[in-house]
Amino acid sequence: MxxxxxxxxxxxxxxxxxxxxxxxxxxxxxxxxxxxxxxxxxxxxxxxxxxxxxxxxxxxxxxxxxxxxxxxxxxxxGYDNVNDAVLVGTGKLGKALLSYDGFKAYGLNIVAAFDSDPGKCGIDESGKQIFHISKMENLCERMKIEIGIITVPAASAQEVCDILVKSGIRAVWNFAPAHISVPAGVLLKNENMAASLAVLSKHLSEKRVCENNSNSI
Amino acid sequence: MxxxxxxxxxxxxxxxxxxxxxxxxxxxxxxxxxxxxxxxxxxxxxxxxxxxxxxxxxxxxxxxxxxxxxxxxxxxxGYDNVNDAVLVGTGKLGKALLSYDGFKAYGLNIVAAFDSDPGKCGIDESGKQIFHISKMENLCERMKIEIGIITVPAASAQEVCDILVKSGIRAVWNFAPAHISVPAGVLLKNENMAASLAVLSKHLSEKRVCENNSNSI
DNA sequence: GCTATATCGATATCCTAATATCGATATAGC
DNA sequence: GCTATATCGATATTAGGATATCGATATAGC
CATH class of the missing domain: 1.10.10.10 (Winged helix-like DNA-binding domain superfamily/Winged helix DNA-binding domain)
Known part of the structure; x- marks a missing residue:
């Protein structure tokens, strides 16, 4: 093994x-x-x-x-040793992920969220604390957080990512529809809904249905 | 081309x-x-x-x-000719996708949502109508919907998928953390967050950081 | 107008992953 | 306890995608 x-x-x-x-x-x-x-x-x-x-x-x-x-x-x-994570961007998708309680089965524990809008700070309906983004670096370093989840609009994704990296994050999970770059040693995993949609859309635009069996992706 | x-x-x-x-x-x-x-x-x-x-x-x-x-x-x-879609399961994730207005840039238009809970039916905060799942087949056939988005719990994913297929859906976008099967000719695209988490978790559990450059996935 | 060059496009090579083949082995059934 | 067989595991083959090489071409700069 x-x-x-x-x-x-x-x-x-x-x-x-x-x-x-x-x-x-x-x-x-x-x-x-x-x-x-x-x-x-x-x-x-x-x-x-x-x-x-x-x-x-x-x-x-x-x-x-x-x-x-x-x-x-x-x-x-490595699902046995739980990984703590923070989430940045508490829009619709961010809140959905915050509330999703299935992550613990994968060893993922979102401990806090951040947003640049002070009006969104406080306790989320999920019960988790939302801080202003200016607090992120300090909190991540103190708690030795290693995973950062990005659910902000595309335009601010790189900026947020840079702060995460500066805060000591070692793995970034990016839901923003944007290409971002990270330094070596930090893992970037893009959750690429646009890529999925491309596959779906292309399939439908090919009017002639290729009746093949390997139709699950 | x-x-x-x-x-x-x-x-x-x-x-x-x-x-x-x-x-x-x-x-x-x-x-x-x-x-x-x-x-x-x-x-x-x-x-x-x-x-x-x-x-x-x-x-x-x-x-x-x-x-x-x-x-x-x-x-x-095929982003120029818009694809109409329906969404099944109006939990947190379902609602998040319903409200996301970025899909239209990819030629995707969610026209309605369905849920098995009659209490959730009505107008969503996104302004879209949520119907009871029993109405799905009729509506999809009438509107010639070709894309179905599954955001239900894993346990009911296959059941929902079967109804979608019966309703004439030709492409399924599955967000449920479950394996489902579709007949030939129907495309199944899994949005596999568990797979992403596996990559993140494995990276972090390998304590020795392999300083390679291909760290974006 | 001429030349040097950035860039494209086609062909060939390499590498990774998926699949096939075949022998080894421990269990189920008698 | 013996044998037939389902299943595993290792090695070999094939397929697909990524990368390298090289010639072609149209433009930029003089």
Whole structure:
């Protein structure tokens, strides 16, 4: 375990996790790569290779122990040690993410939010504190926050990102529809809804429906 | 133009669009692949190849005409002919997307929303009508809606998707953290926040910071 | 008008990821 | 306890995308 893994494989791991957690939490449930692959619409060999990177093996004839697998994947992804995060920009999307209580399952804990509008500061309906953005650097450094979530308009995304980096953030999750740049050592992950829309729109504009099977992206 | 394009290239097109639109809307602005690539953190040849798929060419020494390029990309992606969509699930995320007025720039128009909770039906604060889910099939068929956006809890995602497909939807945009399956001919695009979180979490759990440059994903 | 050069576009190469093939192994069933 | 087989894991092959190389071309500057 903790071997090499491709970016694609890494991003498939939560899929396995989601499926495995939906199974009855019996200690002796075993599942084969074949079952997993057909349930998730993936290739069987691909599943086996992905799992090989995180677990120390399944058993012939029965497959992988589901409970073990969950533990291995969560451990591999670092979901066991919770990551604290801050969110910047409390518009509609920001508030939606603040209120979403599903993140804790992924080891993500949003501890506070920031906004440049003093009128928005205070306690959010989610119960979380919204501070003025001028307080960010100090708070992040004191609390050793490592993840910053950007939900501001495109125009201010780079500016906000720079402050986050200055505050010691090591991973940025960007929801703004803008390209931003970060120094080496800081990870930038764009949540690219525009890219998704491009795929949808292109598919629909191709009036001739190509009846292929690999239609999930 | 309208040649072959890879899925990755397709998803990069909105990036170019966003950058080009930020330029002054002068008719005679030209931009080279070199400038574009360094501004967006991409490879120069990659940019040239991507643009070759949508436009009918740049000029040596000066590059591509920005205004032409915008037109070509939007045309290629089908952003000019607006796509009507419906949204299912009016929780926090659903409401956030309903209120987001940036979609129209991508040719997406959410015409109505649906929820299984009769208490949530009526006019949303965004001004859009929320109907009971039982009305969905009829409305989608009458209005020839082709895009369905799923923002319901994971447990009901597949059920909702099935209704959408039955209603004639041809492209599904799934925000639920669940694997769902669609018949051939229908495109499924997962907006996979769990996958993004996996990348972030893994990066942070690797305590030894690999100081590589390709840190944007 | 001429030349030097920035830039494009096509072809070729490399690299990563997905898929196929085949032997190994432990379990289920008798 | 024995055998047949479902499944795993390793190696090899294929496919796709990203990158490099090189010649072509039209423009900018003189």
């Amino acid at each position: 903790s071997k090499e893994i491709s970016l694609q494989a890494l991003q498939r791991l939560p899929l396995y996790l989601q499926y495995l957690k939906a199974l009855p939490a019996d200690k002796d449930i075993y599942i084969s790569a074949k079952v997993l692959s057909s349930a998730l619409g993936l290739g069987e060999i691909q599943v086996r290779k992905d799992l090989a990177a995180v677990s120390d093996g399944g058993k012939p004839k029965v497959g992988y122990c589901a409970a073990e697998l969950i533990k291995d994947i969560e451990n591999f992804l | 309208s040649k072959e394009i890879s899925l990755q290239a397709l998803q990069r097109l909105p990036l170019y669009l966003q950058y080009l639109k930020a330029l002054p809307a002068d008719k005679d602005i030209y931009i080279s692949a070199k400038v574009l690539s360094s501004a967006l953190g991409l490879g120069e040849i990659q940019v040239r190849k991507d643009l070759a798929a949508v436009s009918d060419g740049g000029k040596p020494k000066v590059g591509y005409c920005a205004a032409e390029l915008i037109k070509d990309i939007e045309n290629f992606l």
